[in-house]
Amino acid sequence: MTFAQASPNTADWQQQANQYLLQANYTQAAYLYEQAIATEPEAKSYYWHLGLMLLLQGQEAEAQMAWVLGMAEGEPEQIEQWTAELIQILQVEAQRQEALEDYQLAWAIRQHIQEIAPTNVNNLLHGILLSIQLETFTGENLTASGIIELLEANESAVDSNLLVLVLQKILNYSPDHPDVFMFTEVCLNHSTAPQVFLDLVLFTSQKIAYSAMRPRLASRLAELCLRRFPNHIEVLKHITGFYQDSYQYIQGVETAKRYYELTNSLVDKATAHQLLFRALMSASGYWKEACLTLEKQKLLMLSLIQERPNNIEQESNINLLNLPFFLPYFNDDPHNNRFFQNQISHLFYENFEIYAKDVVEQYGCRPSSHSIKTTNKKVLRIGYISHFLRRHSIGWLARWLFQHHNKEDFQIYAYLPGYSSVDDFMQQWFVNNTYHTYRFEMPSVEILKQIQKDEIDILVDLDSITSPSQCEFLSTKPAPIQVTWLGWDAIGLPSIDYFVADPYVLPDSAQEYYTEKIWRLPNTYVAVDGFEVGVPNLRREQLDIPDDAVVYLVAQKGYKRHLDNVRLHMRILKEVPNSYLLIKGPADEASSRTFFEEVAEEVGVSCDRLRFLPIVGSEEIHRANLGIADVVLDTYPYNGATTTLETLWMGIPLVTRVGQQFAARNSYAFMMNVGVTEGITWTDEEYVEWGVRFGKDEALRQQVAWKLRQSRQTSPLWNAKQFTREMEKAYQQMWQRYVEAGE
Known part of the structure; x- marks a missing residue:
């Protein structure tokens, strides 16, 4: 049948019109509906379909005119019924276009549904999905559409599955927009399936924190969950970690304490206690409380080791591994520290083999x-x-x-x-x-x-x-x-x-x-060819430090700042006139300042000689800023590692205390590999002596700096190619042993 021959009087004309629709031949389909209206002007569905065919051709004004004609002279009840019929036809076609992946056309249809029925929440949700697909979504869409207010009023029936999908897509697409936060909070407060929304927001928060490396944003999203579920254990656990990773240590301490109070099982209590311990250590300034927490943590771990539960669920089992994490930061006691680590790891392994047997x-x-x-x-x-x-x-x-x-x-x-x-x-x-x-x-x-x-x-x-x-x-x-x-x-x-x-x-x-x-390995367990160094953004005059002063620097995280070690820093400062201590690294500034100032006063050092440095924007600038220091004071019993390498590469003398555990020997290993023994110490007294000696002897500092610069040409530490050959040889020998063992 040709277009000219098509007639609404033909028995199968509607089937033919539908065929034209499926073929995207909207002009021919529109013609058939026009003929049908001429023959049966009272058949309202013809107007709705005609308008749709015109809309699909991009003739929006003509489409609206067809619908208005269909509605003309109708009673209110009739118009309401006809409107529902029209919306149903448009929705079916929008879904068809979505299946065809013509998202632009589907979006246009949804926009017309929105004009006809602006409070249709499910249509608004579909429109948001399409705008995300078309990459035209902004947070303002949520406000402009009025969907937040509609969900708050709960005036319309909402497809919960659709709402979950929309929230998931929005959080993946634009999680940091203020209107997205409002939308997320409304979803969490919605009466249907609150746990589903909670799980989604919490899961997204974890991805944002650990995959996108944006823990502060993750903490803001988790706060929405916490407002809705203030005593939810999982929310408290995760938000505590987000707070600590984004340097919001005070909040991290508070939520960790709440989490611990709400736990019941031994495994959960040990996990909660470890998070509290981490928060206290990260913030600095909570030393006494951290010491008490450490002893309690050991008791909890001993109980776990003795009881050896074999029914630990997966997530709780993974959390076990962090329980002994901070032991090396407190004590250089490898026998006991490794005992806890090995035993807890074995407990984890035993439970893993049970719940993951098939894997x-x-x-x-x-x-x-x-x-x-x-x-x-x-x-x-x-x-x-x-x-x-x-x-x-x-x-x-x-x-x-x-x-x-x-x-x-x-x-x-x-x-x-x-x-x-x-x-x-x-x-x-x-x-x-x-x-x-x-x-x-x-x-x-x-x-x-x-x-x-x-x-x-x-x-x-x-x-x-x-x-x-x-x-x-x-x-x-x-x-x-x-x-x-x-x-x-x-x-x-x-x-x-x-x-x-x-x-x-x-x-x-x-x-x-x-x-x-x-x-x-024969020389060093790690080697680098060097570090990129940027332009420093830190000068002595900015810190109100005289040019002729001796500047000491400690640049480690808060939980490496052992009280006994900080006392040694203050003793060095006390014995070196015109010297200053720069404290750099993530920690809560208020509690960190209190911590260092209390130790300074205890030792008899003026707090005016302490400077607290902010975190800089890049590693390159951080390395450049190391040059402001005359001497770097290493931490103990947990040394610097990457920071030590950067210090040595920049040619700055380092004072380190050597212990027995791995964490207390990194700097020693690196210094031995660059051929510099000046600053290697084995006791607290030696540590202070070398710190004072470096501070008072500028010629000694220059001599060590020259040695460090020369080591760039000769040291295994700065020869990554040689190191790689040694690692490769180790791999080959490991393989040979494996084969010869016949396992």
């Missing part, structure tokens, strides 16, 4: 599922797994290994849980230097699937317990050899084979308290 059986490495074991394997497949291959200490240090790897003998893979995008730093240093880099927005079994598919020979964990959820992958043991390098310290998992060290960073007796085999 272990499916993805755990088996010789039969792996490539043929041979000592003369031409190419070893090395996988690195880390949440921190970005502008982070681990990223700054690990990048050189990736750059210098011999790509002919080693096939390098990177597995990055918690990443939704790749920035320039990650692309340059990691993606460009791997055979393949995989990103996973959230930790999932997909990581194990990929490691198994890639047939990784050696899986190298870079994070240790700083990424607790990652320990589940390592417990599965998807690769025949697993190694921990960098990170915090060894994890203590039975599934980890080796912990990489060097001749200095662990004493000879250390194997006694490590479950992993310590693999010592």
Whole structure:
């Protein structure tokens, strides 16, 4: 049938009109409806369909005219019924266009529905989804549409599933707009399925905090949940972490205490207590309370070790790994500290094997599922797994290994849980230097699937317990050899084979308290070719410090500031006239200032000689600003690591106290590798003596600075290529041992 022959008198004309619609031949379909109206002017649906066909052709004014004609002379009740019919027809077509992925046309139809029925909440929600799809959404859309007020009034029936979907899309698209916050709060307060909305907002907050690295924004979203559910344990737990990660330490302490008060089980109490401990340590100024908290934390851990519960749920089990985290910050006692770490890690491992039995059986490495074991394997497949291959200490240090790897003998893979995008730093240093880099927005079994598919020979964990959820992958043991390098310290998992060290960073007796085999590289366990340095934005005159003054600097996080060590800083300051102490690093300024000033007064040092520095915008500027210091005072019993490397690279003398645990020997190991022993101390008295000596002897400072500059040409610490060859040799030897063991 041709268009000219089409007639509404034909029995199947409506079927033909629908066929034209499906073929997007809207002109022919409109003609049929025009003919139908001429024949049956009282059939109102013809007007609604005619207007739709005109709208689909972009003739919006004509479409509205057709609808107005259809409504003419109707009684109020009739008009209400006809309007509902028209809306139904438009909704069906909008859904069809959405299925065809013609989002612009679907959006236009939704806009006309909105004009006809401005209080139709579900239509407004569909319109928001379409604007996000078209990338035209802004927070103002929520205010302009009136949807927030409609949801608050709860005047219309709302599709709860649709509302959840819209909230999810909005939070992923534009989570930081003020109107989005209002919309989110309204959703949380909505009467239908409040727990679903809570779970969604809390899950999104975690992604924002840990994948997008925006903990302050995450804390603001979580605050909406807290207002709706003030005593919700999960909300309190997560918001406490967000507060601490965004330097809102006072709030972190308050929410941690509330969380602890509401917990019941031993596992939950230990987790809550650890979060409180973290908050107190991060803020500085809570030293006495932190000491009491530490002792209670030890008792809770001992109870767990003795009871050995075997029914711990997944999330609670992951939280176990952080329980001993702060022990090395308080005491240089590796035997006891490692006892707690190893025992808690074993408890985690035992529970993981119970609730993840199927995962272990499916993805755990088996010789039969792996490539043929041979000592003369031409190419070893090395996988690195880390949440921190970005502008982070681990990223700054690990990048050189990736750059210098011999790509002919080693096939390098990177597995990055918690990443939704790749920035320039990650692309340059990691993606460009791997055979393949995989990103996973959230930790999932997909990581194990990929490691198994890639047939990784050696899986190298870079994070240790700083990424607790990652320990589940390592417990599965998807690769025949697993190694921990960098990170915090060894994890203590039975599934980890080796912990990489060097001749200095662990004493000879250390194997006694490590479950992993310590693999010592010949010189240093880490090396870099250098650091990028920007332009300093800090000058002495800004800080009201005379040009001829001696400037000491401590640049570590709040929880590295041990009271006894800070007392040594003040003793040094007291004995060196015209000297000042600069305190830099994340901590609550008010409590940190109180902490340092109280110690200064106790030792007899004027508080006027203390300066508190803000956090700067980039690592490059941070390194440049180190140059304001004459001497850097290291922390103890937890030394600096990346900060120490940066200090030595900048040629600044360092005073460090050496202990027995890994955390108390980093600076010692680095200084031995650059050939500088000046400033290495083994007792508190030596620490003060070297601090005073550096302060009073400018020539000595210059001599050490010259040594440090010269070391750039000779030290293994600044030769990442040589270090990479040593790591590669270690990998080959690990593989050979594995093959010869016949496991």
